[in-house]
Amino acid sequence: MLDNILKEDCCGCSACAQACPNSCINMILDEEGFWYPKIDKKNCINCKKCENVCPTKKNSINNNERKGTVYISYALDDGIRLQSSSGGMFRLIAEEAINNSMIVYGAAFDSLFEVHHIAVDKIEDIRQLQGSKYIQSRIDDAYTDIKKKLKNGKKVLFAGTPCQVAGLKSFLQQDYEHLITIGILCHGVPSLKIWRKYIEEQKQNFKSEIQEISFRNKQNGWKSYSVYIKFCDGSVYNCFFADDLFMQLFLSNICLRPSCYNCHFKDVWNMADIVLGDCWGVENHSPEMDDNKGTSVVFVNSTKGETLWKPASSKMALKITNFNEVFSETSEVIKSAWRHPNRRRLFKLIENRDLKQLKLLITVSPIKRFLYKLIKIVFRDNNECGNDNI
Numbered sequence: 366m367l368d369n370i371l372k373e374d375c376c377g378c379s380a381c382a383q384a385c386p387n388s389c390i391n392m393i394l395d396e397e398g399f400w401y402p403k404i405d406k407k408n409c410i411n412c413k414k415c416e417n418v419c420p421t422k423k424n425s426i427n428n429n430e431r432k433g434t435v436y437i438s439y440a441l442d443d444g445i446r447l448q449s450s451s452g453g454m455f456r457l458i459a460e461e462a463i464n465n466s467m468i469v470y471g472a473a474f475d476s477l478f479e480v481h482h483i484a485v486d487k488i489e490d491i492r493q494l495q496g497s498k499y500i501q502s503r504i505d506d507a508y509t510d511i512k513k514k515l516k517n518g519k520k521v522l523f524a525g526t527p528c529q530v531a532g533l534k535s536f537l538q539q540d541y542e543h544l545i546t547i548g549i550l551c552h553g554v555p556s557l558k559i560w561r562k563y564i565e566e567q568k569q570n571f572k573s574e575i576q577e578i579s580f581r582n583k584q585n586g587w588k589s590y591s592v593y594i595k596f597c598d599g600s601v602y603n604c605f606f607a608d609d610l611f612m613q614l615f616l617s618n619i620c621l622r623p624s625c626y627n628c629h630f631k632d633v634w635n636m637a638d639i640v641l642g643d644c645w646g647v648e649n650h651s652p653e654m655d656d657n658k659g660t661s662v663v664f665v666n667s668t669k670g671e672t673l674w675k676p677a678s679s680k681m682a683l684k685i686t687n688f689n690e691v692f693s694e695t696s697e698v699i700k701s702a703w704r705h706p707n708r709r710r711l712f713k714l715i716e717n718r719d720l721k722q723l724k725l726l727i728t729v730s731p732i733k734r735f736l737y738k739l740i741k742i743v744f745r746d747n748n749e750c751g752n753d754n755i
């Protein structure tokens with residue numbers, strides 16, 4: 366049963382918890398700060414529904430058939446681009462969806478600046494879903510809710526990370542004509558424990574509660590984005606992303622979820638009806654699409670995706686491209702993130718060190734890096750993290 370799943374194989378989508386007819390699976394935070402299903406074995410009736418909806422067990426979407434069309438694009442409205450992480454594509458597609466009476470699901474902050482999937486059906490509420498939040502969003506009971514809505518004939522647009530889209534499809538167990546999915550290109554999600562530590566340190570440093578956070582403030586341009594925090598007393602923290610402690614830990618891959626180093630959902634051509642990402646490097650191949658305000662790369666993979674994309678695209682600048690113009694074949698878009706050699710050490714020390722001290726673990730000497738690679742080859746990557754059961 367689910368007991369035999371390795372942490373490395375559990376993406377935390379919670380499809381199993383929602384499928385359990387006896388409500389005997391709860392999502393529990395582990396010691397590293399990631400959500401995992403915990404089964405109340407006394408009440409388990411061994412129906413195997415949890416196993417049947419697990420997207421990793423199904424491993425359903427890795428045929429890598431290259432279909433659909435790839436675009437480079439951005440919203441013509443600069444205001445929308447400024448509020449968005451990349452080119453503002455999500456906002457335009459979500460507007461189109463709501464104008465077509467669809468309910469839109471996406472990731473929003475709660476009052477503690479943790480992230481949950483919520484539903485919106487008004488244009489003015491899309492704003493809460495805009496912008497990348499670099500912590501795993503909790504699905505809560507969104508899949509169950511979506512199933513009910515689809516069964517009642519409602520139309521739904523769901524946006525999330527590739528594993529969340531796979532979790533939804535696996536939970537539903539059938540195609541629905543009125544469901545359209547958006548997958549967000551994702552190199553991994555960092556530990557909630559690290560995020561909570563960061564928030565606490567920020568509040569202590571500024572001696573104030575937090576009012577607003579943006580991971581991708583574009584005041585100094587899209588390529589030099591900053592982490593922006595507005596505090597309740599009016600003070601502001603605005604730090605170039607590469608100098609921010611949380612972003613340094615996140616982007617070095619030292620604190621990602623174990624399953625992100627072994628991601629089963631990297632098939633950009635099949636993961637969702639539409640796939641959105643940052644078009645990093647646009648200045649090299651399509652300088653005419655680059656003004657440093659944010660440019661997206663978009664995969665429109667299905668006819669359903671086109672029904673929203675076509676009308677939304679009248680509000681965009683866009684160019685048709687192909688995968689190889691934008692990405693290399695070793696890109697983290699199709700390959701899992703590299704596991705940092707000091708990951709295990711970081712989580713051993715996490716309780717007793719502050720983030721500045723933990724950050725020192727990011728730097729690895731060339732000798733250690735070489736030895737780590739050698740061990741990975743000799744032992745076939747069988748070390749470090751994710752070999753524990755959930």
Ligand SMILES: Cc1cc2nc3c(=O)[nH]c(=O)nc-3n(C[C@H](O)[C@H](O)[C@H](O)COP(=O)(O)OP(=O)(O)OC[C@H]3O[C@@H](n4cnc5c(N)ncnc54)[C@H](O)[C@@H]3O)c2cc1C
Pocket residue numbers: 448449450451452453454455456470471472473480494495496497498499500501502524525526547549550551552553554641642643644661697
């Ligand atoms: C954890 C994470 C890692 C990412 N890694 C990459 C990467 O390696 N390469 C790349 O090109 N792009 C990555 N992105 C995507 C990128 O940052 C933009 O979100 C994307 O290009 C869409 O931009 P936009 O301007 O169209 O819309 P935006 O308004 O910026 O994006 C909003 C959309 O993102 C979703 N979203 C935001 N936070 C989360 C979350 N925590 N979990 C699930 N969904 C979320 C919202 O539901 C909404 O659908 C990542 C995003 C996240 C959240």
